[in-house]
Amino acid sequence: MAPTNSAAVLTEPKAHPLKVESTPYPIxxxxxxxxKVAATAINPMDWYIQTLGEQLFAWLQYPYIGGSDVAGTVVEVGPNVNKFKVGDRVAGLAAGFDARSGGFQNYVALEAKIVMPIPDDLEFTEASVFPLGLCTAASGLYQKDFLALDYPSFDPKPNGKTLLIWAGASSVGTNAIQLAVASGYEVYTTSSxxxxxYCKGIGASRVFDYKSPTITQDLIEAFKGKTxxxxxxxxxxxEKFVFEVISKVEGAKFVACALEPTNVPNGVQAKMVFASTLKDNEVGTVIFDQYLPAALNQKKLQCLPRPLVFGHxxxxxxxxxxxxxxxxxxxKKIVVTL
Structure with a gap:
């Protein structure tokens, strides 16, 4: 007999609060x-979906189960999955393509390609903070139709190129900084x-105040002599600040964007990143199978931002x-334990 399952459900567009109710056990x-979810983290997309509803997310079907970051224990393994077994401790991206795969429930179906094993000494609350941020970062950094950076390694050699990451203290920024540095790039970033x-501690060589009235000129000046x-x-x-900087520096003119870019200047290319696309190409294999397991075990990659546990x-x-x-x-990243 299958276990009983419950979820925090968005019953209709813009409904508040979410309704906790029974939901089918996923197959x-x-x-x-x-x-079996032990911890799930909160992301901006969760309040965007609830607040904006069909205004920006017309494709959503209701009742809708959100939640993208989960950590927990494998209780079932489907066909053609060889890298996991029942009892494994894991963290992964809950893609949310249907009600089975939203993270705000006790049991969730995850695509094995975007799930990673986690070390025994890593708490579920810590592991839950980074799947979405890491997937979004890696998709923008490494996919061939985005920044197409060199892949990360455990002994990176400086390659003489500098990457600008706007919002380094965010979840995506935190992961992007760590990955880019592990790939041999110098990183300039912004934060308060x-x-x-914090940003320097995870590898950024220079950090700029994003609220400074001279931020654009400061970055352009910092890039002088850089590639x-x-x-x-x-x-x-x-985007408008980043576009201006990149349009005036030497080297690559591509900007990966968290949102759909508009008013892209001549000479600059820009494209919106989707976290889950890396599962369909070699980036997912390289990051989830070849890099992450060892990086977590060897403490080469930190699960950041730190969790702020809101409740159970x-x-x-x-x-x-x-x-x-x-x-x-x-x-910090807000986490709820289950």
């Missing part, structure tokens, strides 16, 4: 595993002054989303 399809040390590897515009509204149980998902939406949490 593992081809290439999938079923994970209180997070300068650009391109840029990653993570914070909404940062599905009934706390809504409060956690509201806290994230308030903008009062910085350089």
């Amino acid at each position: 593992a399809g081809d290439g999938e595993i079923i994970v 002054p209180k997070n300068f040390d 650009s590897a391109g840029a990653y515009a993570i914070q909404p509204g940062s 149980g599905l009934e706390n998902i809504q409060g956690a989303i509201d806290l994230g939406k308030s903008g009062s949490v910085s350089a």
Whole structure:
């Protein structure tokens, strides 16, 4: 007999609060595993979907189960999955393509390609903070139709190129900095002054105050004598600043964007990143199979930002989303345990 399952459900567009209710236990399809969720993290997309509804997300079907970051234990393994077994501790991207694969539930179906084993000494709350941020970062950094950077290694050699990452203290920024440095790139990033040390601690060589009235000119000046590897515009509204900088520096003119880019200047290329696309190409294999397991075991990659545990149980998902939406949490990621 299958276990009972429950979820925090968005019953209709813009409904508030989420409703905790029984939902079908997911069945593992081809290439999938079923994970008993121990911790799930909150992302901006969660409050965007709830707040904006059909205005930006017309493709959503209701009732909708959100949640992209999960960590937990494998309880079932579907056909054509060889790298996991029942009992494995894992973290992965809950793609949310249907109700089975949203992370805000006790049992979730995950695509094995975008799931990673986690070390025994890594808490589920720590592991839950980074799947979406890491997938989004890696998709923008390494896919051939984006920045197409060199892959990360455990003994990177400086390659003489500098990457600009706007919003280095964000979840995506934190992962992008670590990956880019592991790939041999120098990283310039932006944050609030209180997070300068945080960004430098994970590998950024220079950090700039994103609120400075001279931020654009400061970055252009800093890039003098440097060869650009391109840029990653993570914070909404940062694209116009990043475009101006990249248009005036030597080297690559591509900008990976967290949102759909508009008003892209001549000579600059830009494209919106989707986290899950790396599962369909070699980037997913390289990152999830060849790099991450060893990187986590050897502590070469930190699971960051640090978790801020809001509470336990599905009934706390809504409060956690509201806290994230308030903008009062910085350089941490809100987590709910289940």
